[in-house]
Structures are given as structure tokens and as C-alpha cells.
Amino acid sequence: MSKRRKKLDVSIIFSIxxxxxxxxxxxxxxxxxxxxxxxxxxxxxxxxxxxxxxFLNNVFTPKEHRGKGLAKTLCxxxxxxxxxxxxVQSVLVASQMGHxxxxxxxxxxxxxxxxFTKQA
Numbered sequence: 001m002s003k004r005r006k007k008l009d010v011s012i013i014f015s016i017x018x019x020x021x022x023x024x025x026x027x028x029x030x031x032x033x034x035x036x037x038x039x040x041x042x043x044x045x046x047x048x049x050x051x052x053x054x055f056l057n058n059v060f061t062p063k064e065h066r067g068k069g070l071a072k073t074l075c076x077x078x079x080x081x082x083x084x085x086x087x088v089q090s091v092l093v094a095s096q097m098g099h100x101x102x103x104x105x106x107x108x109x110x111x112x113x114x115x116f117t118k119q120a
Contacts, residue, residue: 033077035073
């Protein structure tokens with residue numbers, strides 16, 4: 001007998017809140033979000049709104065919280081909020097890990113990015 005994994009209703013499991021850190025930077029174009037699971041931070045991300053373009057940044061979910069749809073829901077919340085503030089497009093730089101998620105969300109590759117590190 002095979003066990004099926006139950007699809008989780010992420011709207012019940014976690015909540016997303018806008019962090020007040022934006023005020024500390026004194027820039028209304030910066031927006032920081034945290035997804036909480038059972039009252040603890042489980043995923044986070046941010047976006048900057050510049051000239052009607054939302055730049056998604058630093059979306060991250062720790063290993064123990066992955067596979068629950070947190071980053072996807074967090075990104076959708078940020079994009080919805082950005083659109084309400086006037087964004088008509090969005091861009092991001094994806095890591096190898098996040099790349100498949102963003103493709104599923106409708107993003108497409110427009111360029112490759114090279115990362116250089118200093119050798120010790």
C-alpha cells in the first residue's frame with residue numbers, strides 16, 4: 001500500500017508579514033517579508049520597486065522548511081503587493097536551486113550571470 005503525501009494548505013500553516021525594517025532604511029521602495037510557520041520564521045524575501053519594476057531579492061527558505069510552497073507563496077504575495085504599488089513588470093536573479101521555481105511561476109531566462117570568487 002503506497003502512502004500519498006497530503007497536499008498542505010499553506011495559507012493555514014504559515015502567515016506572511018511585512019517587516020517594519022523598511023522604515024529603518026527610510027526608503028519606501030524597499031519591502032521585506034517573512035513567512036512564519038507556527039510562529040517561527042520559515043522563509044524570507046524582499047523586493048525593491050524602481051520605475052514600475054519590482055526587483056525580487058534574497059528569497060530563501062531553510063532546508064527544513066523546503067517543499068511546502070513557502071517561497072512560491074511568498075513570491076506571489078510580494079508580486080501582488082508590488083503590483084498594487086504600481087509595478088508592471090518584475091525581474092530577479094535566480095540561484096540554481098531557485099531556478100526551477102521561477103520557471104514554474106512564469107519567469108524566463110534572459111541572460112546568464114557569471115559569479116567570480118577570489119581564490120584564497
